[in-house]
Amino acid sequence: MEDIDIVIENYKNWAEKNGYSLNQNRKVVEFLVKSLLEREEKFGKRYCPCRRISGNKKEDEKIVCPCAYMEKEIKENGRCFCGLFVKKR
Numbered sequence: 001m002e003d004i005d006i007v008i009e010n011y012k013n014w015a016e017k018n019g020y021s022l023n024q025n026r027k028v029v030e031f032l033v034k035s036l037l038e039r040e041e042k043f044g045k046r047y048c049p050c051r052r053i054s055g056n057k058k059e060d061e062k063i064v065c066p067c068a069y070m071e072k073e074i075k076e077n078g079r080c081f082c083g084l085f086v087k088k089r
Contacts, residue, residue: 007033011084014066020074020085032084036065050082 008029012022023029035049047053051063062068070080079086 002037004030004033004037007037011065015085019088021088023079023083023086028083032082048082 008022011029011033015022023032032049036046039045039047039049039053043053045060046065047060048063048065048067051067053060053063066085067080070085073080074085074087
């Protein structure tokens, strides 16, 4: 399994390049990234831990982190559903 600190740094860099931030609560971020890595190990991709994997590959691609719903959720709620990504502060 990939080093959690490296994964967090990669997600942080991705967020910053795309106009978002990571959740400021490190424990939340660590929990979510661990869940993403567990799903990657079990299912082969980093599926959002807050969404159910359907088994339909085309539909499930939408929930690979960062998921297809993230941008809309951040616009509406200030954060994505699971809370990994938030509106830039």
